[in-house]
Amino acid sequence: MTSIERAVEGLPETEKLYLTDSYVKTCSATVIRIIKHRGARRHIVLDRTVFHPLAGGQPSDTGLIEGEGFRFQVKKALLHKGVVLHFGKLTGREPEEGESVECVLDWERRYLVMRLHTAGHILDAAVSEYFGRCVDTLGANHGPPAAYVDYDHAPPDARALASIEESANRIAASDLEVKIKFVEAERLAEEVYNAPNLDRLPKASSYRIVEIVGVNAIPCTGTHVVRTKEVGRIELLGLEELSRGFRLRYRVV
Structure with missing residues (x-):
């Protein structure tokens, strides 16, 4: 058995507030486990959280967990068997299991990640539109300082990149609604469209779908903006040829 x-072990799944509302910046929670490490480093597990862990091509949130007499700087959050573990550095007294705390996101960073993640879904649509078919992704980082998506396709040339960027910004500027829905597994095929990687989707009883209305609907557990106009302008920063496919680097401004 690993340390994680x-x-x-024996803990219930964490209530993940970010799955239903990406704009929740703070929440009250109860400490259910504390794991001590060297010095002031700790893992803290709460019954509920606003912190999105490292998962699904999205980097971990950062921020604070605060209680009376202590402050815990969240450096990263991890997900294991449905439980979110908050890792960071403790200042002040030792918190106790069962006590109430306040979670506070680094909202500026989270909102940038939301814009970048929605931009990544827009790029999926623009790349697929250019090549005339849904192009699978091989990996992604929808966060600073270097956002990118890896695509399973021969690299496009400079002219094609310009066309992809233009298409992506047309979608962003259209101010389309971005909807979150939860669907049972038997209804998944009815609800998704223009979605890459469906053959690699892990088996589950239900799925969370992120839909950019009229563009694509993709299984995803990440945080997103509610209108594409919030993304801003998408700038393609370059292309890197990989042993399989290509990496498209981007930013939002």
Whole structure:
């Protein structure tokens, strides 16, 4: 059994507030487990959280967990068997299991990640539109300082890149609604469209779908803006040829 498995053993799944509302910046929670490490480093597990962990091509949120007499700087959040573990540095007294705390996101960073993640879904649509078919992705980082998506296709030339960027910004500027829905597994095929990687989707009883209305509907657990106009302008920063496919680097401004 690994240290992470021991840390979450016997714990219920964390209530993940970011799955239903990406704009929740703070929440009250209860400490249910504390794992001490060297010095002031700790893992803290709460019954509920606003912190999105490192998962699905999205980097971890950062911020604070605060209680009376202490402050915990969240450096990263991890997900294991449905439990979110907050890792960071403690200042002040030792918190106790069962006590109430306040979670506070680094909202400026989170909102940038939301814009970048929605921009990544827009790029999926623009790349697929250019090549005339849904192009699978091989990996992604929808966050600073270097956002990118890896595509399973021969690299496009400079002219094609310009066309992809133009299409992506047309979608962003259209101010389309971005909807979150939860669907049972048997209804997944009815609800998704223009979605890459469906053959690699892990088996589950239900799925969370992020839909850019009229553009694509993709299984995703990440945080997103509610209108594409919030993304701003998408700038393609370059292309890197990989042993398989290509990496498209981008930013939002």
